[in-house]
Amino acid sequence: MVGLILISTFVLIAVFAPFLTKYDPIEQDLPNRLQSPCRENPFGRDQLGRDILSRVIYGSRISLRIGITVIAIAATTGTVLGVVAGYLGGIIDEIVMRITDMFLAFPSLILAMAISAALGRSLENTVIAIGMVAWPTYARLARGQTLSVKEEQFIEAVRSLGASRKRIIFSHILPQCLSPIIIQATLSMGGIMLTAAGLGFIGFGAQPPIPEWGVMISDGRNFIMREWWVSTFPGLAMLFAVLGFNLLGDGLRDVLDPRLRR
């Protein structure tokens, strides 16, 4: 419930960003640089005099966009590969699962760093890099689910009615795998946003002046002792967004899959 509130606030902020602040997130105002929080700039200004509140607000759009596109790519690829591998079995299963094992063997942040370094630093490449790191989890999950669903009697029954493999996979097995996938997607949203911010922080992700939270935290780290507001507010925004998605994921799991409730 708390998760739902946090996430709806987060989404609303992202959607209505232009109406919530009068400052442009990348407009510089050098005379007022490092302005401490005041009535005019509740979160203060950064080293180039940009309003931090509006940067945090616009940053929510970036994080949300990264999160959603990554999930869309990773969950679709992973689920389709997992279901197909699980249903067909044999050599195809073996190949797909060994590739997922390879991807899972690397720490995800390091792998994402390597991929985004190889592709070049930009927001799009960050998305691709994280997507490539995130799909194996879905493949595993979908395969496991498929293996149990495919033994069900009704799968044999639709086969006996002459349904093709494609039809069985996509209209009978896939829908049965969806609820754990949705839960996993929500739960991993937070992690993905963290990875994206991490990449931004070390300079492999979004590039300045994009108001991306990781980049902002990184910008403020030189001033953290005296001008604490530069890093703290994007950091707090990050904290609430990730917390929100984790709580929402837990909540969804309780609703969609009551067996897992403790």
Next chain:
Amino acid sequence: MSNEKPLLEIWDLRTYFYTYKGVVKALEGVNLRIGAHELLGLVGETGCGKTVTGLSILRLIDSPGKIIGGEIVFSGEDLLKLSENEMSERIRGKKISMIFQEPRSSLNPTYTIGSQISEAIRLHQRVDKREAMRRAVSILRQTGMPDPERIAGEYPHELSGGMAQRAMIAMALSCDPELLIADEPTSSLDVTIEAQILELIKDLISKFRASVLLITHDLGIVAETCDKVAVMYAGNVVEYGDVRDIFKRHKHPYTEGLLNSVPKLKISEELYTIKGTVPNLITPPMGCRFHPRCPEARKKCSEFKPPDVEVEPGHSVSCFLYGDS
């Protein structure tokens, strides 16, 4: 009748399962014939290969199982030579369909009855969704469902076992198949429903002019419903014939034992049992697979596999007690 070309002929069908413990020789040379508009009962103990025979006909044997030899000739065409695509496009659901033991787990819990039946219709017939749904409702009505429009909108868990089996039958018959394989369609239902379902199958089959392979372990059902009977033992059909022949003039010692072990009302003597247990099919007995339990076993029985001998027209037995040799 016997001069007519049979709808389905199975010759020397062998299906093996490659398990870690060894190769399970589930079917070892099954021969079977089903004529047009005929109701054939396939009886035998649990694990003798009845279901495997049914699944083999539709080629639904999955790894680790494999059909390794034989012929399944359906309307003059060997099903084992067709590709997987041809099987699902032309045979499964269209010419041959199957109903299973557990009707409720044979229906996908996430779709309504109506949409599942119309899916089956749309797999083989070019009709739009609305027309398919209309046909689904009409076929549900033919299975004697009260209020078929409402049932079509319900999910499998909302139906009783008997209703779900009617829905399965509707689905199986939706494309007007020539052969229906019914794998113990009534074992999970209670006795009153059982009678209704069997009656329904009989009715619909004569209406749809289809044949049925009724797989069961219940000799009572066979006596009441079937025209022909095939008795299976450990992966072989040991006796095949007309219902009356099998019940009155059975030849094979196993059939004899099976019929004697049916409880009778009047006689209060101890129930007859066939000695011993079903053989392990990884290392089945040499020769006739029944010989270790057979009261009439001879030396020859443990050395050679007995051939099918036609003792009377349309009545064949696989036993050395009969035949010329």
